[in-house]
Amino acid sequence: MCGIVGYVGHRDALDVVLHGLGRLEYRGYDSAGVAVLTSAGTLAVTRKAGALANLIAELDGTGRAALRGTAGMGHTRWATHGAPTDRNAHPHRDATGRLAVVHNGIIENHAQLRAELEREGVELTSDTDTETAAHLLAAAYASCGDLPLAVRTVCRRLHGAFTLVVTHADEPDLIVAARRSSPLVVGVGSGEHFVASDVAAFIEHTRDAVELGQDQVVTITRDGYRITDFHGAPASGKPFHVDWDLSAAEKGGHDYFMLKEIQEQPSAIANTLRGHFIDGRIVLDEQRMDIQELRDIDKVFVVACGTAYHSGMVAKYAIEHWCRLPVEVELASEFRYRDPVLDRSTLVVAISQSGETMDTLEAVRHAKDQKARVLAICNTNGAQIPRESDAVLYTHAGPEIGVAATKTFLAQIVANFLVGLAVAQARGTKYSDEVAREFAELEAMPAAVTQVLSTVDQVRELGRELADAKVVLFLGRHVGFPVALEGALKLKELAYMHAEGFAAGELKHGPIALLEPGLPVVVIMPSPKGRAVLHAKLLSNIQEIRARGARTIVIAEEGDETVRPYASHLLEVPAVPTLLQPLVSTVPLQVLAAEIARQRGYDVDRPRNLAKSVTVE
Numbered sequence: 027m028c029g030i031v032g033y034v035g036h037r038d039a040l041d042v043v044l045h046g047l048g049r050l051e052y053r054g055y056d057s058a059g060v061a062v063l064t065s066a067g068t069l070a071v072t073r074k075a076g077a078l079a080n081l082i083a084e085l086d087g088t089g090r091a092a093l094r095g096t097a098g099m100g101h102t103r104w105a106t107h108g109a110p111t112d113r114n115a116h117p118h119r120d121a122t123g124r125l126a127v128v129h130n131g132i133i134e135n136h137a138q139l140r141a142e143l144e145r146e147g148v149e150l151t152s153d154t155d156t157e158t159a160a161h162l163l164a165a166a167y168a169s170c171g172d173l174p175l176a177v178r179t180v181c182r183r184l185h186g187a188f189t190l191v192v193t194h195a196d197e198p199d200l201i202v203a204a205r206r207s208s209p210l211v212v213g214v215g216s217g218e219h220f221v222a223s224d225v226a227a228f229i230e231h232t233r234d235a236v237e238l239g240q241d242q243v244v245t246i247t248r249d250g251y252r253i254t255d256f257h258g259a260p261a262s263g264k265p266f267h268v269d270w271d272l273s274a275a276e277k278g279g280h281d282y283f284m285l286k287e288i289q290e291q292p293s294a295i296a297n298t299l300r301g302h303f304i305d306g307r308i309v310l311d312e313q314r315m316d317i318q319e320l321r322d323i324d325k326v327f328v329v330a331c332g333t334a335y336h337s338g339m340v341a342k343y344a345i346e347h348w349c350r351l352p353v354e355v356e357l358a359s360e361f362r363y364r365d366p367v368l369d370r371s372t373l374v375v376a377i378s379q380s381g382e383t384m385d386t387l388e389a390v391r392h393a394k395d396q397k398a399r400v401l402a403i404c405n406t407n408g409a410q411i412p413r414e415s416d417a418v419l420y421t422h423a424g425p426e427i428g429v430a431a432t433k434t435f436l437a438q439i440v441a442n443f444l445v446g447l448a449v450a451q452a453r454g455t456k457y458s459d460e461v462a463r464e465f466a467e468l469e470a471m472p473a474a475v476t477q478v479l480s481t482v483d484q485v486r487e488l489g490r491e492l493a494d495a496k497v498v499l500f501l502g503r504h505v506g507f508p509v510a511l512e513g514a515l516k517l518k519e520l521a522y523m524h525a526e527g528f529a530a531g532e533l534k535h536g537p538i539a540l541l542e543p544g545l546p547v548v549v550i551m552p553s554p555k556g557r558a559v560l561h562a563k564l565l566s567n568i569q570e571i572r573a574r575g576a577r578t579i580v581i582a583e584e585g586d587e588t589v590r591p592y593a594s595h596l597l598e599v600p601a602v603p604t605l606l607q608p609l610v611s612t613v614p615l616q617v618l619a620a621e622i623a624r625q626r627g628y629d630v631d632r633p634r635n636l637a638k639s640v641t642v643e
């Protein structure tokens with residue numbers, strides 16, 4: 027959460043920073059601010075509550091001339107400490123106004139630091155944890171006159187997770203940044219260097235990047251960068267080349283990133299599968315555990331949050347079926363504070379698009395403390411969760427800018443299946459020809475999803491009809507249950523509409539009391555050719571819904587004539603194997619939520635109160 031960017035080079039820093047912030051706004055949009063080391067030797071700061079557009083309007087109003095320089099930094103905020111107001115917007119400055127800092131994360135001992143500063147007579151002007159760092163940095167700099175040293179000194183005093191970027195008017199040609207458990211990458215250009223939360227901030231200038239390690243400080247200048255640990259010992263980051271181009275981080279003719287990302291789902295699936303079936307075997311991306319350890323697994327926990335958790339629920343059906351292993355799926359935030367029974371033969375699968383979700387990261391650490399093996403499924407190369415895991419499988423969905431997860435959900439489901447097949451193969455619960463057949467079925471999925479995407483106009487029309495609904499319920503069984511939960515989550519987060527997903531069998535145990543004439547109920551039908559008993563049970567549920575006058579919106583396999591008479595509205599999806607149905611049946615629900623949100627006039631890419639990377643607990 028919070029996006030930060032810093033720049034030193036030969037271009038107009040304000041311009042570079044504002045463009046960078048535009049690409050990081052998915053991380054938070056409660057306020058935005060910039061600081062530029064001006065050619066006049068001053069530090070000029072402008073900050074504004076609300077989205078980046080507010081800051082730009084402010085700069086356009088006051089004129090940008092006061093912010094001319096070739097070094098600067100910026101911040102887009104997801105508020106944790108202090109309301110989203112101008113005074114709490116970053117950058118925060120020291121009392122002289124010559125030092126500024128932007129911050130992502132939470133300084134957990136800020137109350138103690140604030141009390142200490144107040145005792146010393148420092149006047150704090152915001153409610154943020156970040157401002158304490160500004161004053162501590164100023165004091166450290168005053169005593170040593172060396173900005174990187176001051177940053178290292180202060181970082182050693184801070185608890186929690188943080189990325190800091192610091193500038194000082196007396197050090198006009200450098201920017202110092204530090205990280206602990208929050209992301210930070212360096213962009214290596216020619217005669218210019220960048221620091222940012224995400225490469226998207228500088229991808230238009232350079233694709234050469236360096237991922238900083240835990241507890242490292244980097245100093246960037248025009249001509250280079252230097253990394254140390256928090257004690258000043260030389261250190262190195264992990265260089266990498268960004269293999270996606272700028273168009274992947276742009277809307278490509280769509281009104282919203284999310285709509286583009288929904289359309290990209292076939293390629294997200296294809297790219298996630300690519301290169302993982304070699305010589306008849308499933309291969310992961312990184313494996314720091316040996317095959318015997320995979321063979322010895324006797325229990326699996328899947329931990330994740332939100333949409334990633336729903337993908338984990340789908341994984342349970344596949345792993346139990348293929349590997350004959352008990353699988354528990356847990357919300358990472360709950361798992362972390364329980365005493366789950368884990369040991370060396372437990373595999374914990376941690377699923378995270380960003381790879382930096384704090385709840386999931388802490389669950390990984392909790393599992394590792396108990397000697398469990400951890401396998402990460404992640405969409406962000408080199409993020410903290412894969413770094414701390416024993417094995418990694420990346421979802422190659424490309425950057426997801428829309429705050430609501432779409433293409434990464436489908437890619438996570440596919441990656442879960444690859445993990446299930448890899449474990450089944452290691453344990454010998456599936457013959458290699460069976461693994462090959464399952465893989466071939468996965469390879470057919472991009473075409474099936476493309477076919478669903480050809481029906482979006484019909485779904486959008488339905489979205490227009492439902493735009494005024496107060497409540498929508500979603501029902502599914504088996505793998506249709508997590509799809510129901512995901513459909514409800516999309517509607518809540520995008521359209522701010524009350525929506526609930528239920529296991530259809532639970533309807534009669536309580537939720538049926540909610541049914542009333544006209545209430546829309548979305549039902550995810552299983553294939554009539556797959557598990558016939560499931561299909562029959564859902565048909566009965568549909569009758570129960572109709573008997574109470576509620577409206578049935580049914581997602582069913584094409585050609586399923588048995589359900590047609592009972593559907594107030596029928597959305598057909600192609601026939602695919604039972605376990606793979608979430609890959610087709612989720613897509614109309616994503617489109618539906620986006621359309622209802624649009625009809626209600628909401629920003630589909632930036633739902634209120636949310637952020638893409640949730641780096642606080």
Ligand code: F6R
Nearest residue numbers: 332333334378379380383430431
């Ligand atoms: C919903 C959504 C969130 C994330 C959750 C986990 O659309 O995006 O529920 O799925 O915050 O995020 P990651 O996958 O980055 O760990």
